[in-house]
Amino acid sequence: MELLIAFSLLIILTVFQEQISCLSLSVPASPGYYQDGHFVIGGLFSLRVTARDNRIKFGFNDTMTIPEAVIVNLTKNYQHILAMVFAIEKINKDPNILFNMSLGFYLFNVDFSETKAMESSMALLSGGSPPIPNYSCRPEKTDKLVAVIGGISTGISAQISRVLSLYNVPQISYAPFAVSHGTGVQLQSPYQFPGHTVALYQGIIQLLLYFTWIWVGLVVPDDMRGEFFIKEITEEMINHGICVAFTEKDPVFPSGGEIGWQELIVRLILTRVVVAFGDTHDFLKLVSLIISGAIFGNIWITTSDWYTTLLPFKQNRIYTYFGGALSFSVHLDEILAFKDFQRSVHPRKYPHDIFIQRVWSNLFECSHVYEHGVRKLNQCEQNGSLSTRSLNVWDMNTSPLSYKVHAAVYAIAQALHEELSLRVNRDSLDKGELQAPLPWKLHPFLKKGQLGTNINEENTVNQEDSATKLDIFNYHSLQSGTKAQVKVGEFMFEFHSVQHLSLNDELINLGIYNNPIPLSACKQSCLLGFRKKQEDLYAFCCYDCVPCPAGEITNETGMDQCFKCPEDQYANKQRNQCLPKIIAFLSHEDTLGVVLVSMAISLSAFSAMILGLFIHYRDTPIVRANNRNLSYILLVSLMLCFFCSLIFIGQPRTVTCVLRQMIFGVVFSVALSAVLAKTFIVVVAFKAIKPGSTLQMWMVTRLSNAIVCCGSIIQVCICAVWLGTYPPFPDVDMQSEYGQIILLCNEGSTLAFYSVLGYLGFLASLSLLIAFLARRLPDTFNEAKTITFSMLVFCSVWISFIPTYLSSTGKTMVAVEIFSILASSAGLLGCMFLPKCYVILLRSGGHSRKKFFK
Template identity: 50%
Template sequence: MAVIAGIPSEFLVQAGALLELYRTPQLDFSWISTYHLLDIFHGTLFFSHQNSEIPGFKHFLRTVTPSKYPEDLFLTKYWLYTFSCSLAGTVCGEIHECPPNASLESVTEHKIDTTVMKSTNDLYNAVHLVAHALHDMVLIGEETSSQMAAEHPALLPWQLHPFIKNAHLESSAGEHVSLNENRNCVSRYDIMNFLNFPAGLRLPMKVGEFIPQGLRGQSLMIQEELIEWAFGFTETPHSVCSKSCGPGFMKITQDWKPICCFDCISCPEGEIANQTDSDTCMECPQNEYPNMERNRCLPKMVSFLAHDDPLGMALACTALGFSVITAVVLWVFVKHRDSPIVKANNRALSYVLLLSLLLCFLCSLLFIGRPNTVTCILRQITFGVVFTVAVSAVLAKTITVILAFKALTPGRTMRWLLLSGAPNAVVPICSLIQLIICGVWLGTSPPFVDTDTHSEPRHIIIVCNKGSVPAFYCVLGFLGFLALGTFFLAYQARNLPDTFNEAKFLTFSMLVFCSVWVTFLPVYHSSQGKVMVAVEIFSILASSVGLLGCIFAPKCYVIVLYPERNIKRVKE
């Protein structure tokens, strides 16, 4: 039994028969003038298998004759073209018969150059691959071969699919043959440039190489200076009718025109294109932003309301300045604690209010600097509790003024409430309610450090996320409820006798306080990034200054500059 490359000949016959099922009619070029045909393909590029020289194939071509294969019509036509003769009885007419010793060995080299016919290597490998698959299939199904023969007298192509997919072999040409996941033959290719010379001389020249599956994926190498293009071309032919789109632009096809015609438009804001002729633009990662040319992404700078920032420095200096002023006012009130004006306006509540205002100014410093988990929690909780103490102290002072006026009328209830210090209980009660709200806030969804990558295109802003937004607005809502209640009571007591004229100052201070925080809400929601933090700090400082100035500035004015008025009021 004849064996080719270790495969029995009957398997090669069956493989050839199966491949015949996929054959399509081929064009017959045997009667066309070679010179004119090859002149058309001058300068073209084509792929050719590397190391595709089939051992013994050239010798076979030099020794083959139509008499050995009388059923091969193509060989008969080729013989007629090459020697201008035919075998006896094949062609009628004036064409003479070929001599018995006619052979392709005497034909010029270029007419049988196998590099022109390297596509035969595909058929060569395909036959061997199918033959190996047939061999494996028969070996595996040897026990049920009789049943298979009864059910399927002829092998069907689909039965070979799993065997061909896993087949691996080394052809007699030394080439490893296998199929990839796309059922394509894994190979390396030479890129050849077809050259045609007068008198039918033709020469394929290697100008590059293509590796479909290399270590780094597909790779294509071409030496453009070696390429000889078709007649009439003085430079590399262009495959498009539009100029290439550079980096930073993407292609948009033109309506009613071929796909090779397109317009170049700049990438949208926030996206880049780092390649030539990009079909789409891609977004930069969240921690990067596109450059002006929109062809690459640059890292964003980390930003927050820092102490060395001009805005942060101005707010910090303002907070420290008013803290010092508040401390001085507190010292004045402590020094003149026995003066009539201090006693008349509830000395204990004045101390509580001044201390809470001092803490209000200082708590604004927690909003400046790089946020962390501790400062994010402290800034909101401290702000809510301290301002609650301050507003509730103003509320207690307002109630004290009203009770003092009511105590002048007959009746013991109002006088007892005033002498027992009941208004002072408003401060701990309101503070306790606010502490409960803050405790629920911390227990459910406390504030945490977050990053804002959208407010400023070139910066990553580190901010404090408030966690539970409803809890934050509950804190503000409770403060607003206290402020409005205090303003309403103070407004009702504004026309009391001059001896109790603090009610007018309380009314005006709460009017400033409420105005600041009503303005704060829309401005706060319309700002972004570190400006939002600055707005909150400004609201804290402005409302605290309103309370300090409206309530204590007139008293300090009298105590320091006009002490005789203080004494006169005591005599009265």
């Protein structure tokens, strides 16, 4: 009996101690907003940012209570709670979803404190606030908990998961969660929505390329999610020719002077475009950076919808300075009837909502009082509606996070529906007798649901839809101080397919400092005529500009390499444009051509005059000496030599290219053969008139004629072989003269060409040698001296011709050959016939002639 009494007292003392433990913790934790139902979903949201003393831990009564100082009220985040309440109300109105059973909720505001997130998670499990670890003070609440939705950041979600995973309670994170963030071993990671990170990276890069912004700064949260973003997008940016100017982790502008103003200003001046990866809560201290950077005209690109409502700065300033930013957001449809629901929200409708009082006070600027520790509104609009608030304090459009909260509630309801359906079919129980399932039983249904995948599943980690559509918004600063997001484009991303970016340039407003759209580069693009000189890692962004080499251009700014113009074009002096080359050849209209034509015709006429003079005085001894027929042949051939130079002038054609070298070679060979024959006559005729000589003059004459014929026939044979093998043909030279296309005659066989010249040289040398040996023969009409001198002139001209010809190009080459023809022919004409003309005209008078014959 005594043992029974002692055991009873022990039980009573234990129960009483539990009650004392549940009631003795007087330090208030975050109070919750509770609505009963057959099943309860927990919600952990962040409505404000507070400064809290680190000594407060889990609300134990040995800790001194220090009031929280509110830094920022993010009023817009209250829409997350409304989305959850709206979804639960719709589900409860449909008896088919939960078999005529209802959903309830237990909501907490964890601010942006990981400590409060852990406190509230424990409060969900213990059923009250302050929480009691491993105790269930209110079983009627804790036994109904089936899942939890929260939190807004990776750090908060990780702390919630630490607590919930101990009890295997499903958690759905409505904000991005980095798998590798964990600070220790986690038994269970939260479910999350697809992140669409690949599509986001590509969308940002395509936007930067669209505006040719290649010098970009990156600002990320100071966690593994930010590290992963920097690593992945940096590689993609470099692959697309975009450079990272700097990377900064939040807090970007912390108090305490970790980053100085000077360094901050330098970065903003040098970097026009900044990409901020994260949500509003990730960059609460970034507002100072935005305001500071506005005077430099920085353009911000955000990766989610930023809400700058009720920040601790003058609203007009923040909206003015943040105007012009571009924002990426996953395309989501509006929640049906959600706007109507928001219009109906009022503190009177939800008297137990402990959060709406503060929100309403901020939105409608109402005064408030505290009665028994409860905040009561005073002097507020009786019929106030959220729809009447301006855009700078409330936006009726569904935010992406609100959409996800709404979808998370339906995912949990669907999992409950499937679990209850199995129990009904298996046990055939009355629907009214069904109890809330244990939370861990919902995991199989959540894993295969449409929400997303559990990130612990290796084969389904971070899977994304095959097609992702991102909306691009532009923040517009209105004159009234309100801000509005205007959709200015969209980006469609499909794996293994073409990406499509569409923008409406007319709707984009990048702020007062960025009109027109500015460039963002480490260095301005190289001007036309210059190329980039790469030196370091980021050479494609930071580089030197060097002029293009001669003959090369750049026809676009910022080119890496210069390129050569087509062969029929040339680079201008600025080296930024290819101009058509001028077609050049020695024409009759050129000054040089006119001079050469005049010289050729004049010398030909002069030759004709000498020929006429010789014919007229054909019976004089000086004409008859050395075979006057050879003189006629020589004069005619010289006249033809002068005329053949005219074929070299004019646009080269097939006929002229073939004829000019052939006629030149044959005619000159006739002339030189005649000179050789004259030289031969000088020597042989002297021997024929010696006493006892068997040579007759008629034999000498025939022999001289044979010399002319043979000498000419050999050259004709050489030219025939040339024509039969590789004859001359019209050609173009695009390289020799800058800016010109030279029309010329390609000689075809170089060997044949120099064979013709060589044969003429042989005839001239032979004539020179014989004439030189016969220069002192005692003959009154000895032509050896004049032949010697004429051959010296001829050989000098053609010996100097060869190096000059080889070093010349274009018109000059043709002019050199014409000049050599005219000079050598004129040398022969002048040296051999001018002395004779002098004798005929000036010294062949009556008295002189008699004296001459005596």
